[in-house]
Amino acid sequence: MVRVASSKIINLPQERVFSVVKDIDKLPSLFPDRYKSFNILEQSDNHILTEEIVSISGKEIKQKVKHILEPNRMLKSEIIEGDTKGTILIIELNPKSNSSTEIKINADLKFGKLGTVFGIFAKRKIKNEIDHIIDQFSKT
DSSP states (O other): OEEEEEEEEESSOHHHHHHHHTOGGGHHHHOTTTEEEEEEEEEOSSEEEEEEEEEETTEEEEEEEEEEEETTTEEEEEEEEETTTTOEEEEEEEEEETTEEEEEEEEEEOOHHHHHHHHHHHHHHHHHHHHHHHHHHHTO
């Protein structure tokens, strides 16, 4: 298991940032280098189940992900099938003013038995990728 966290304050209101975060189906266009395949299997107001093939630190991973939304505040994504089963990514949005939002991303990454060593060596690269995700949100 590898834990990675990052946060940044951006000059966008919380509601606007959340409108991007909750549009799960737009993730492949926001992050074309990361998403190789993306399908929504099930969707309700506060939960979305997806099947994805993603590229993480140069490795392609097929996974099923359960996304839980807490309006204007949080997105929790848990990998329920795949090589990284048990991985949890939480994106929290905290308003700092009417026009700025702190984005916090916490990731608890599971790489399986052989992947633990990979995860430790990839921690810095994964942190850079999480920082890139936050930067992408700030450009919306």
